[in-house]
Amino acid sequence: MPNTVLILEDSKTQALIIAGLFEKNGFKADFSHTRDDALHKLGTRGYALLVLDVFIGEENTLDHLDLYRSAAGDTPLAIMTAGRRDMPLAGSQALNKARRAHVDFLLPKPFDLNDIHQICAEAERIRRRKGPTKRILVIDDDAYTRIIYRSYLEEEGFYVAESTSVEDALVRLEITRVDAILIDLIMPGVGGMTGIKVIAATWPNVPIIAMTGYAQNPENLEKAISRGAVTALTKPFTKEVLVSELKRALSDDRIVEI
Template identity: 85%
Template sequence: MPNTVLILEDSKTQARIVGALFEKNGFKADFAHTRSEALHKLSSRGYALLVLDVFVGEENTLDYLEIYRRAASDAPIAIMTAGKRDMPLAGSQALNKARRSEVEFLLPKPFDLNDVHQICAEAERIRRRKGPVKRILVIDDDAHARIVYRSYLEEESFYVAESSSVEDALVRLEITRVDAILIDLIMPGIGGITGIKVIAATWPDVPLIAMTGYTQNPENLEKALSRGAVSALKKPFTQEVLLSEVKKALSADRIIEI
């Protein structure tokens, strides 16, 4: 039997279009067109994924997110929004509210088959983890560095998402709920120094660890701390150092240091 996705969308036409995209990715689609209908279906069966339109009739779905979470049990949640996907730095209230509500995925409209494929793959990855884990976002334009940090963190059972830039992190559909962020300071685009403020506006309560290999400019590390990073690491660093800083950032008692 294929995994089943429950799609909450008040437009029956739009619901069928979205359902077809998931079915092409191996999911069976089920539909609800009101909150009460969705909650009734969630009470009667389990789903592998819950896809909710942010506006259903006159309701904002995010206002009822905790009710959906309880009803959906461990199923990840994707929110469909009309956010400004082509303007990530401008952002949108709906996108940021969805992120701050800690939904697993965003689907800014219009989305396509490849977008849905990303979410289906990540939903399956989450399902295989079998239980809640801390999610770490690594932002670094060095692909080799991302591989190394990912291996360090996954050995300790962290869930790791990757991005090559701040801009990429803001539009990646599968990067929504994170518990800590590891960010390089020198990158193409807006880079990490400016990016810290952008990231903090998107995930205001998520601890951020800065890192850089350009240690001839120590003021970069100081700037990162002054802009909100909880700690700053000089590359290269060992697995033990990284894990220590991540665990410290995730703890209640954070000590800021270089």
């Protein structure tokens, strides 16, 4: 079922509404209302996307992610949640837990057709790559720079996501699971220097490579490393340098804590 999404949602009304959004994006929808039924379906057929609500009755889906991953194989996985009134912090904590567990996409409720469109487009992009690959997030406000780095990395087989700022990276639904992050130090808004600390808290144990074009201020590079970057590169740098540093950062054994 290559164009079908499996939705785990205990509310039948909510499941139908969500299915309608996916159907408007060209996907068929299949439903499960319990963990056992969802695992059974995953074991008997293939899906283009698996969408899991965090709270199914009294159960937290995130506690059983390993079961879903094992049953779903390489199928991209999205987590959706609206939180719980009796647990005010549960929603945000669930989203952070999902991010740290390398879930592919986040869908905080309420979401709309445009949000689903982003998820569908990225799920299709992942499917076309046919198999797992390292995902690199490039955060830089300069479009030309992002194009160049994306070209370098995709030529080496990496999956690349882009953001224009730290703020943008944190709200984009399709940027959730990343294996390494390249971040420019001089950007509008939060900026890269403060952004390194924000990113390190959001994606613990994911290597961060800082970049800057201001070579005349070496203190910036040292400060970036002291704040959590594994290395810092001075622009412009060659494809060989970027790929070498990235592979070195990815080669370190890192334990993901949930």
